[in-house]
Amino acid sequence: MLKFYWNLMNSLMTERDGDELKHSAVVFSPHPDDETLGCGGTIIQKINAGANVCVVFMTDGCRSHPHLISEEQLKSVRKTEALAATQILGVERNNVHFLEFKDKELWQNQKTVTDKVIDILLYYKPKEVFIPYHKEIPSDHWATNRIILQALQKYREKITVYEYPIWFWNQWPWVPTSFGLRLKTIRILKNTVLSNVHFLSDFRFSVATYTVLESKRAALHEYKSQMTRLIPDQKWITLPDVSRGKFLNCFFQPHEIFRGYCLYG
Ligand SMILES: [Zn+2]
Numbered sequence: 001m002l003k004f005y006w007n008l009m010n011s012l013m014t015e016r017d018g019d020e021l022k023h024s025a026v027v028f029s030p031h032p033d034d035e036t037l038g039c040g041g042t043i044i045q046k047i048n049a050g051a052n053v054c055v056v057f058m059t060d061g062c063r064s065h066p067h068l069i070s071e072e073q074l075k076s077v078r079k080t081e082a083l084a085a086t087q088i089l090g091v092e093r094n095n096v097h098f099l100e101f102k103d104k105e106l107w108q109n110q111k112t113v114t115d116k117v118i119d120i121l122l123y124y125k126p127k128e129v130f131i132p133y134h135k136e137i138p139s140d141h142w143a144t145n146r147i148i149l150q151a152l153q154k155y156r157e158k159i160t161v162y163e164y165p166i167w168f169w170n171q172w173p174w175v176p177t178s179f180g181l182r183l184k185t186i187r188i189l190k191n192t193v194l195s196n197v198h199f200l201s202d203f204r205f206s207v208a209t210y211t212v213l214e215s216k217r218a219a220l221h222e223y224k225s226q227m228t229r230l231i232p233d234q235k236w237i238t239l240p241d242v243s244r245g246k247f248l249n250c251f252f253q254p255h256e257i258f259r260g261y262c263l264y265g
Helices: 002-011 018-022 034-048 071-089 107-124 139-155 183-202 210-221 239-252
Strands: 025-029 053-059 096-101 128-132 159-164 205-208 255-263
Touching: 002 183, 018 034, 025 034, 025 107, 025 139, 034 053, 034 071, 034 128, 034 159, 034 205, 034 210, 034 239, 034 255, 053 071, 053 107, 053 139, 071 096, 071 210, 096 107, 107 139, 128 139, 139 159, 210 239
Parallel strands: 025 053, 025 128, 053 096, 128 159
Antiparallel strands: 159 255, 205 255
16 A cells, blocks of 8 residues: 555656756755755755755754753754764755754744744745645644745745655554554544545655665764664654654655745746
8 A cells, every 4th residue: 555655646746857956945944853854865966966055953953852851962962963964965064054943932933033034045045945844743843834934925036945744754654553443543544545635736746866865864863862862761762763663764765755836936
């Protein structure tokens, strides 16, 4: 069934390649690691094609493991990890920016964040922006989506937006669900199927990343606080723990996929 979905999805997609890869881009990442998970391969391919790519980290990620490590310590760890990961992706240090809003506080600071984003857009004048998928559930993910779209509305220059999925992958059929045959689970199944039908019609663009998966994997492994337990405590959840690794596998398919659209063209 999973293979069926992957094949169906690929058959509906248009691959971005050639000249499109050369377009300058700003990648907005809600937390340090989302840029590598959602578009790490695309960043590498674009830089290889000669594009100027900038990565903006919206929050400091200091609350991914509350009660297990201090916020100050985790903030510092995640910044170091983000610099190492983006270096492997090929992003120049000058093109990496940390807005340093606290985890889960993006939306309440939306006015200040929007102003900072507009400054970045005016400075880089990118042809493309990469932002989280608009149906992402974590608050910093949807807040990043809404805030960048608000900023683009004020910026008002022609631009292509690519939305990348992260937590959207953590649902059936991409990860298994232990379904019984009770009515309740049948209802969940129906809703999931419906949401995936939308998903298939939303994501129409892809970038072939199979030639750079090892570099993407190396970049992700720099996020040791997310990929391993910094302390030996089972409560420290890692990305490989999520859906027993099936979630993480979704980011190492031959293509990265995007919902794309033009604004003010
Ligand atoms: Zn995130």
